[in-house]
Amino acid sequence: MTRQSNFRYYLRLTLTLFLITAIVAALLGAVNAVTAGRIESLRQERTQAAMREVLAAEDYVPAACDEPGVQAIHAAMRGGSLAGYVVEVAPAGFGGAISMVVGVDLAGTVTGVSIVSMAETSGLGDNAKKESFRSQFVGGSGQLAVTKDGGTIDALTGATVTSRAVTSGVNTAIAAAASAREAE
C-alpha cells in the first residue's frame, strides 16, 4: 500500500466513526430534549411529595449550606415561622447514590425519612423504602448507628450496606440542620 492510499484509508476510518458518533449524538440530543423536561418534573414532584411527607409545612425556602454531602437544604415555614429543616442527601449505597429527604425539627430531632430514588437490590436493599425501616429514625437525634455498630437502628436483613448508608445520610442531615440553625 502506498503512503497516499494508506492515509486515505485512515481518513475514511476516522470519518466514518466520527459521522456515526455525530449522528448518534444528534439523535440523543433530540430524545433528551423531549424527555428532559418530563424527567426533571417527575423528579421535582417526587422530591416535593417526599418533603411534605417528612415535615409538613406550607412553604419550603431553599437555604444556604456548605456541609459536605448535602444536596440541598430547605427551611420549612409553617404559618410564617420556621418549623424545621428538610435536607436532601445522597449517601452512597450498594448500587450507587441513594437520593433521600430527611426532616429535622428545631430541636434537632428527626421528623421523617423518605427515599426519593435508589438502585438497591430489589427484595433486599430496596426494603429501605418500607415504613417499618424508615420509622426507626423518627425521634432520633445526634449521631445514629445500626445495631451492628452499637446503635439503635435495626439493619435490614441482608442489606447492611444500604442500612448503614441510610443511617449516615440521616446523620449528615441532622448535622446540616444544626449548622443551618446556627447560621440563622
Next chain:
Amino acid sequence: MNTLTSLLSISLGMILVENIIFSQCLGICPFMGVSKKMDTAIGMGLAVIFVMTVASAVTWLVNEYLLAGLQYMQTVAFILVIAALVQLIEMFLQKMVPALYSALGIYLPLITTNCAVLGVALNNVGSTFAEAVVRGLTGGVGFTVAIVLFAAVRGRLEFAECPRCFEGFPIALISAGLIALAFMGFQGLSVFG
C-alpha cells in the same frame, strides 16, 4: 470520615464486601470464560486491574470537564473512552513492553465488553477523583481475587464426578455461587466504619 479512612473503606469494600463478581454480579462473562486455567486467570486479572484503574481516572475527568450539561451522553462517551483506552494500551504495550503484551495480549480486547469496567465508571459519578481511582484499582483487585480463587476451584472440578447434565458449565456456575455465599461472610466487616 476523613479522606484516608474513606479510601480504605472503599478498598475493603471493593475487594471483599462488595466484590464485583460475587456481590454485584458484574463481569460474569469474562469471569466464567477465562477461569479454566490458573495462568490465563492471572493474566486476565492483571489486565483488568490495569484497564479499570486508567479507565476510572479518564472517565471521571471526561465526566467532570467535558460532559457538564450533557449527562445523557455519559454512556456513549464512557464506552468510547474505554474502547479507545483498551486499544491504546494494547498498542503501547506492543511497542514498549512486548513481554507483558504477549502475556496479556488476547485478553485486552475482551475487556472492552467487560461490564465491570463500565459499571465501575458509572458508579464513580459523583465521587471525588481519588475515590474514583481507588475504586477502579481495588475493583480490579477484587476481580482478580475472584477469578484466581475460582480458577483454583475449577481445576479440581474437571476431575469431580457430577450428574451428566451438570457437567461443564452448570456445575462451574453453582461452584461460583458457593464462593459467592462464602463471600457473604465479609458483609459484617466494618473495620473503618
Next chain:
Amino acid sequence: MNAKQIMKDGLFYQNPVLVQLLGMCSCMAVTTTLFNGLGMGLSVTAILICSNVVISLLRRLIPSKIRIAAYIVIIAGFVTMVDLLLQAFLPALSNSLGVFIPLIVVNCIILGRAEAFASKNGVAASALDGLFQGLGYTMVTVVMSVIRELLGNGTFGAGVFGDGIRLIPAGYPALLMILPFGGFLTLGCLIAFSQWALKKRQEKEGAK
C-alpha cells in the same frame, strides 16, 4: 433465511443465555422480581431489534477495522434512548433496574448478535433474529425471576400486581435465593436442564 429456523434458534437451540452463554451478568443481577425480569428482557429485546436493523443496514459502509467501535457507539446510542424514555415514562422500572440499563451496552448478547448475525445478513432476517434472540433472553430472565422471587421472597409478580401474590407465608422463604448465590444456582440449574433437553433431542434424532 428461514424465519421458523431463526425463531427456534433464538428461543431454544441457540438460546443466547442457555446455549451461547452470553449476557449472564444482567441475567443474574436483576432477576429478583418478575417486574424487573420482564422489564429487563423487553428492554434488551427492543434494543437488540433496533441495533440489529441499523447494523445490518450499515454493514457495507463500515470498514471492518473499526466495526466493533462503530457497533458499540450505535448500541450505546439506542441504550441511552431507552434509558431516557424509561426515566420519563416508566420511572418505577428505571428506578429498580438502576445502573443495569446503561450496562446493556456491554451485554455480550447485543454485540455478539451484531458481529455474528447482523453484519452478515439482510435487514429483515436481522430484525427477526433480534426479536427472537431477545425473546429467548426474556424467557430466561422471566423464568429465573419467577423462581427466585417465589423461593426468595415467597411472592409471584411483585411490581406487576401491586406487592405480588403471596404464595409462601412471610418468614419461610429463603432470602438466599435473591442474593447473588441464588442467581448462580438458578442459572446453573437452568443451563443443566437445557443441556439435558438438547441431548435428549439429539438422541431422539439419532435414533430415527
